[in-house]
Amino acid sequence: RGRCSSQHSAERLAAQSHLRRSIIPSTVTRRISDGPITIGVCCMAKKAKSGPMLETLDRLQAFRADGHAEFAVVSFDERMLLEEPVESWPVCEALIAFFSAGFPLQKAQAYATLRKPFVFNDLQMQ
Secondary structure (H helix, E strand, C coil), rough: CHHHHHHHHHHHHHHHHHHHHHCHHHHHCCCHCCCCCEEEEEHHHHHCCCHHHHHHHHHHCEEEEEEECCEEEHHHHHHHHHCCHHHHHCCCCCCECCCCCCCHHHHHHHHHHHHHCCEECCCCCC
């Protein structure tokens, strides 16, 4: 049982390290002491509150390094997405965006162009 647990821990650390490297370009020096990586969640309320999305966000927020959270999740609420200009949206280092009925795709694309976050899914393909 102890071996399985330590193997799971090693796999989790490797996944954390890979995720952190893929979000932060290699030309940027960033330390955990700089604070958590901010991940923006940009989707309509129904999708943001879905079981799979909540599970994904819970897992991201569970990542720790030296007792510090590696990721902070910022949800872009539906009112903000629909009514506010992208310049007033929160600045994030990474973005998860999902298209659905009523989603302002062009605004999400404009945000990605303006802020240049690491985008988990290609907004141009949506």
